[in-house]
Amino acid sequence: MKKTLRTLLSAVLIATVAPVALSLAPSAQALENGLGRTPQLGWNDWNSFGCNVTDSLIRQTADTMVSSGMASAGYTYVNIDDCWSEKSRDGSGNLVPSRSKFPNGVKAVADYVHGKGLKLGIYSSAGTTTCAGYPASLGNEQRDANLWASWGVDYLKYDNCGDHQGRTGQERYTAMRDALAKSGRSIFYALCNWGNDNVKQWGPATGNSWRTTGDIAGNWNSVTGILDAQPGWASAAGPGAWNDPDMLEVGNGLSDTESLAHFSLWALLNAPLIAGNDLRTMSAATRTILTNTEVIAVNQDWGGRQGNRLVDNGNTEIWTKPMANGSVAVVLLNRNSGTTTVSTSASQIGLGSASGYSVRDLWAHTSGTTTGAISASVPGHGAAMYVVSGGNGGNPGGSTFALRGQGSNRCLDITGASQANGTLAEIWDCNGQGNQTFTATNAGELRVYGAKCLDVSGGGTANGTAVAIWDCNGQGNQQFRLNTDGTVTAVAADKCLDVTGAATANGTKVAIRDCSGNANQKWTRA
Template sequence: MKRLLRAALTAVLVAAVVPVVLTLAAPAQALENGLGRTPQLGWNNWNSFGCDVNESLVRQTADVMVSSGMAAAGYTYVNIDDCWSEWNRDAGGNLVASRTKFPSGMKALADYVHGKGLKIGIYSSAGLTTCAGFPAGLGNEQRDADLWASWGIDYLKYDNCGDHQGRTAQDRYTAMRDALARTGRPILFAICNWGNDNVVQWGAATGNSWRTTGDIEGNWPSVMGILDAQPRYAGASRPGAWNDPDMLEVGHGLTDTESRAHFSLWALLNAPLLAGNDLRTMTAATRDILTNTEVIAVNQDWGGRQGNRIVDNGNTEVWTKPMANGSVAVVLLNRGSGATTVSTTAAQIGLGSASSYSVRDLWAHTTGTSSGTISTSVPSHGAAMYVVSGGGGNPGSTFSLLNNESARCLDITGASQANGALAEIWDCNGQANQRFTATTAGELRVYDSTKCLDVMGGGTANGTAVAIWDCNGGANQRFTVNTDGTIRAVGSAKCLDAAGTANGTKTVIWDCNGGARQRWTRA
């Protein structure tokens, strides 16, 4: 029932949004519930089982999550979707788990899942009923949140079906956010309103993730249609708040080649990775795709922005994502019906000039070198995935940073080596106080690597000064030199900004806006 409804929505939503160019205002700050600092990994029953969910399935799936190596690879959540409850609340107004599907009760089931070292998720909707017609959360937010907390629930997928009683989406989802917080139990909040109601503007302050489109289906056109809707949202993603292009169809309706491409792209997008196949019967190939820890590592790495498309040549595309250590993850995609060569270059993906680059193939698990071209034959409906390092801005390289608006270089005031000496812009002169070395930890070191660029006091507010300080490994000393020229402070997710063009103009952190004063060229 829900699948039929959502299939129609998917076709309408994806078709409707593809030609639109979305201009983002500054999105809300990430929900500070301490959860979702990296995209969530887990499993959800809906894609393969729909309403045919029960206690036995959940227990067996938890068992296989451990025995298959998925738990060791980072998968944590075992999530129950729609149709888990009785058709009516009890006399006290509480939800009741289906007595036939879950005879032991949800608390016992949660205890079993927790005993496996995993976490358990539940489903509801921000309306009077769920998509399948069961009682939902609108008007019962605190009652339901308290009940789920008493059961030991760790994750809530909150849908958008049912009568909304004239309330806005932001109001309905905020009510559940606050109810979850009042329980005192950490419950990851996954918004599922299909990308509607301008969720990109308020989702980050409300949930740990938010859907960007209608439901995915287990076929290549659906996966590609949803992929096409993602670039417009790239700027809204950040730790604690993730764009969600829906669950994985790996091993469910897709070929192995398509599954590898799908998994590569969702990883590059910093998307939640929620398997939707029957784990109990998955093939070895499907298991190997889902447990590819090198691809998962790209998903879990925050280099300042999620992956995005940089080249669209019709059936062939290039997608890139900056990594925290200065390298770049790359997906070469072939959407077409025949094998073809897909290529890019180190310059195109934003790496500086070098004589040699390291190219790690994340599916072959091999490392090669390149003089600057990355090229391979990609099968139909397939993708190749690499992490490329080398050139300016990568670990071990030393460079100056030329501000694009002023054509002046990032400079430590007065060539001082004292803690707290402010960073500014000044005419480029190649001196030691204008030369920075990137490290694998994401630091920008200066003066023979004895001092680190530092956001003063660990501040996160617009206008916080940037200086140098003894290197200490703090988040306020980690920066990502992105392929688009921005330098993002990891601790605040804000950009290094020169608020003027004159010599001596001090630098600060500020909301990233893509302006020339926030773009720097490695030299």
């Protein structure tokens, strides 16, 4: 059973994670609105203030976001949640900002936030009322989208409360997507339907992010409960469309140690990092956690997969995320109430064999080396977080191998052993010949015949674009990443090397396609 006893530790415990054991020390097509190419960073008032949102709170929070270093660390959105309006629309059917909470209206607040170099978010629901009983947007999608655009709103959190009038989740959320697109303003669209209505299938084409669960609360039980629901969602995420396990409770009911673990894991999950604490009164420890740019960099790096759980040993877990440069981010999680040693290895996290690896501790901000062991003494309800590089995983510069398809048991092959530009890649019985022998370079190329590179034809990004060979030219369509799960990502297209139709016959051509995790997209180096 997962233990959930809280251990209250002081802020100094942030730095007490023991160092790593060192040798010397696919989803549906994403919504194309140009937003959310990496997960969004910001703040929302609900977790700390509920309905007590005001003009002054939003302005003061924007001030603090800048003065605390959060803005320079990448936080952008200052988001207003429920209860911001009057209880009824005006005579023209428009939403009206609360006269007591926002006496100067929302546009004045948006102008102030924009003046700080930040962006403003608003809230509504895909029903007739919001969760707190205020007027919502079902049936008024275009009217409301146009109004928010006129105010200068940059972000919409769209909840799932109120009467749905018999309409499906997909219908209700798509209606607002289309209204935002016609509003004349770029507005980030965050779906909040709590993981219901099979949103994993239609969410990526509808919003920039979508909630995967119910609401989070400021306690360890809630954080770990939501964490346990995330592995099944990993395949749906990608640039422009992100799984959202709900807002951060860092510094809001959690101990500093729990907050550090929570932030590490949400970063590894490519989750939106939306702070939910009172920024104006946060402790130095909370600020240090929220502004750790090395951890934020893991969140903002799209390496072909969001992070996922690799090992579950009951109360200790190992979570990993492939990074774009071939390294692997690792979180060692201790769900026990007392300090425990948590260990893994370079080979277990998919980095293959080498004489040594570099290890960066993202919380101690120190670097070291290891021959393969990765281990930390982790406090109760805590985590250690590293980026490990080296070996022959990810970008295995200089290593040579064949790629055997797991679904077909045949090798990636250049048709007819031709060396002509444009010759297509296919699968064929593995034979050890030169047209099945690839060399990975530090530039991310997969070279064959020495001077030819595997190439996504024409630099295309659409599903089904052919893969061929061409003179190596350093372009993005010749960069491939070998992932720890066996997939091979075409970096520029952010799609996987795919045996067409999951066929297994000799001569079946290879193309790029949305990553699905199926066997026809998995390859073993031989």
